[in-house]
Amino acid sequence: MGLVRPTRWPAITDGDRAAVTRVLDRGVLSGAAAPEIRGLEAEFAAAVGARFCLATNSGTAALHIALAAAGIGAGDEVIVPALSFIATAQAVLYEGATPVFADIDPVTYNIDPADAARRVTERTRAVVPVHLHGLPADMDAINALAQGAGLTVIEDAAQAHGALYKGRAVGTLGVMAAFSLNSTKNLPAGEGGLCVTGSEELYAGAARVRFDGLEPPSKWDPGHPLDDETDGLATLRGWMYLPGELTAALARSQLPRLAETTARSQRNAARLSERLERFPGVEPPAVPRDRTHVFHKYRVRVDPERAGVRHSAIALRDRLLEALRAEGVEAVRWQTAPLPAHPLFASTSGERYPNASAALDSTLVIGSQSYPLFAQPLEVVDAWADGFERAWNAILT
Ligand SMILES: Cc1ncc(COP(=O)(O)O)c(C=O)c1O
Structure with a gap:
């Protein structure tokens, strides 16, 4: 047994090295409208089949901007599964809301929709099914519950890039979804995340939450790559969750694999x-x-x-x-x-x-x-x- 050495993750190829080097040669390391971030967002949206995508500096941040854009706030309850990584619950706390835990299905390890239904109160505003370990949650049951109770469904797809439910890609099964680009994940770029949605309104809101409450610049001037964010006025409470260009380039290089x-x-x-x-x-x-x-x-x-x-x-x-x-x-x-x-x-x-x-x-x-x-x-x-x-x-x- 000792003779067969296991392969360590993440895999880094010459193509990845070249992608990162191109960023260094370009000399543009950041910017909400910079080319690698924009390229990653367009390519990941296309890969998932979602209309909109926002790259972030972690999967937790992607989940947070989704919850914030959906209007989750103090006093609200959000149902999350009792088995997940702690980030699923922490993102709810970031908004001052309360995570309410639902038990899991003993066979799939995913949230049990029947137990989730029992946890709904008049304060419940959203449910976050986690596609744990890469297996999609029981989304028909979750969406039916959400529809009946007026809840927003935000998928935690941090572990599930590329998984399908009834032929549809995770990330398109709720109102918004969050993916992680952490080194451990099937799409690894160090630290980073991706938030996807089909809603233009939620996309616009999440984009502001991601960037200190400012609207991201619509244009990017390669001659003045750092002067794209000087005129904005904040319209809401936001965080600084933009990823850098090195990470975005690495994620883009990894995506085709x-x-x-x-x-x-x-x-x-x-x-x-x-x-x-x-x-x-x-x-x-x-x-x-x-x-x-x-x-x-x-x-x-x-x-x-x-x-x-x-x-x-x-x-x-x-x-x-x-x-x-x-x-x-x-x-x-x-x-x-x-x-x-x-x-x-x-x-x-x-x-x-x-x-x-x-x-x-x-x-x-x-x-x-x-x-x-x-x-x-x-x-x-x-x-x-x-x-x-x-x-x-x-x-x-
Ligand atoms: C289920 C789940 N949700 C959320 C996250 C948070 O992602 P990140 O570590 O990129 O913030 C992770 C990743 O570790 C995760 O496994």
Whole structure:
């Protein structure tokens, strides 16, 4: 096993280096209307099939400008899943609103629309389904809920670039959507984000929130690249969330490779699942027939009862994690607690989220952020499958 070295993420090509060098040679490093930012926005909007796109300096910022543009504010409630990265809830707090957690579906790990419906109050204004690990949430049910209760749907697609729901790309399934360009993601550019929408009005509002409340310049003068933002007057409260040109150029250079990353990810996941589903008590990620999964993370559940062992789920998971690492298989626990159990919220929320807790207790992720499954050649996938088999057999005996 030790002979097959895993591939580290992110992949950087000569094309990426050339793209960054072109920016340095041009000598224009920033600007809301600068060429790399504008190019990235146009190209990503086209890739997703969205009318408008705004590049930001993080996925969290992309989520925040979406919430702000949708008019979410103090006193409002926003429903978010109990299992996600903390940014999903933090962006709601940025606006002075309250994140209200809904439990997840135990099979898909995504927000459970029925539990979300139970959380709606007269103060609820929006719902943020997260397409966790690259699997689209149950969007028909979420949109039906939103329509009935008058909520804005903002997709958190930070982990799901390129995933499809009923043939439609994530990012076009709600009113607005946020993607992340963080180095760990399937479209990695260091730190950055992308906010997309089909609404011109929300786009205009989000553009101002992104740029200190100012309207972005409509023209860009290559002779005076830094003099494009001097005349604006602020019309609302905003933040400074513009990305720089180096990041935008790197993201643009990476974008044409996203389809290849998705295909490799799906190939690897299929190969690994085909091996793992043979072991009673091991449950590879489920993919409902009406959507595609881009496997940003590959989460495996272990069931002590079906495996025929006396351990608790937590004990079995921990033993497996240790045994996998001993076999040289990259494996991690991504998120160790549901969001409402973070100390930030624990004092206000005594509530339990049984499905989110059970999912975290009984699962682990194959591949790490530095060496994700989606980056690997087949020899590494097969070596990890062999290592899993040895680890599993060792802990069952
Ligand atoms: C589900 C989810 N939402 C939001 C974010 C925030 O993205 P960023 O780290 O680019 O701010 C992330 C990324 O880590 C994420 O995984």
